[in-house]
Amino acid sequence: MSTAVACELTIPEAPSEELRRRAWEAREALGDQLIVLGHHYQKDEVIEFADVTGDSFKLAKLGAEAEAELVLFLGVYFMAESADVLARPGQTVVLPDLSAGCHLAECADIYTVRDAWEQISGALPGKRIIPLTYMNSDAVLKAFCGENGGAVCTSGNARTVFEWALAEGDAIFFFPDEHLGRNIACDMGFEDASLPVWNPRLAELGGARRELLADAPVILWKGFCNVHTNFTAEQVKRHREDHPGVRVIVHPECPRPTVLAADESGSTEYIIRRCNELPAGSTISIGTDLNLVYRLRDAHPAKTIFPMLDTICPCVTMNRIDLPKLTGCLEALESGGLPNVVSVDEEVAEWARVALDRMLALG
């Protein structure tokens, strides 16, 4: 592929069956040159092309180990960026739609995080604060953590990374997901009331009280996922009344009261594992993206699986990856083109790699 050149993505227009046939032809012609990594929230029409599926942690790990020179990511931008940061020299990462972002990731940017960091450092002299960013964040925020002694975490390993950080320093500054941060900190035994929330829209110490900051084990960032904040403790209560014996499983991006009302919470990979483990005849209500929940329902006809709420949209940015764009990417790659390359600036990538490698080393 050394002769491959960057190109525009042409999105073919054809009936789905024809696109599917063309996409498979191109995929097969590319053989081992290409690996397709698919996140569990992707649509059925594209996930069937994934060589491996996973949560953010599994995909980051698999991407880092992949031999193929081309990595096609079925997921959102921050995942493709992380794959590029961890890629070997000569590997290229492609995302079928470069506008497939993440609402949560956009809740924090480097300017407001740097400003918060300076204010927190000034307010807590002598304290070692460890910055941690959720995987759902820009590469530049991962780089910020790498450069300042911190790391990245995902929903699958957040507790391990939090424990590491508190062994390294006096407190954690976690962004951008307030809810995941609170769920992990409370599960570790910290009082909810001891966790200040930094609101980047409030100039003076992000609206946090100085005395609360001084003793805080974890400083949270006011950011949230617009899918997972739709799930409420009230819905869990109603489900229990309507479906006695129901097992409620939610993603830890849900607010704390929802997680407390549920029976268990975990990453997308965890949710899939639990649906496999629970016995036939189980009734399971799931609080996460609809594409995944409906796939689990179809995969387990002997269990009753349904979404906690079916009136919301699936994650709109995950859904931007569709069969026409995937077909266009595969056909361009097959003819030696490189459409929609995700390439992180090398200076940023160097420090982002430090933060991602710290996470990967923790397992």
Ligand code: 13P
């Ligand atoms: P997972 O790492 O659990 O797959 O979560 C990613 C995500 O974006 C959840 O909204």
Ligand code: SF4
């Ligand atoms: Fe981001 Fe939420 Fe979509 Fe996950 S579900 S990719 S956190 S917007």
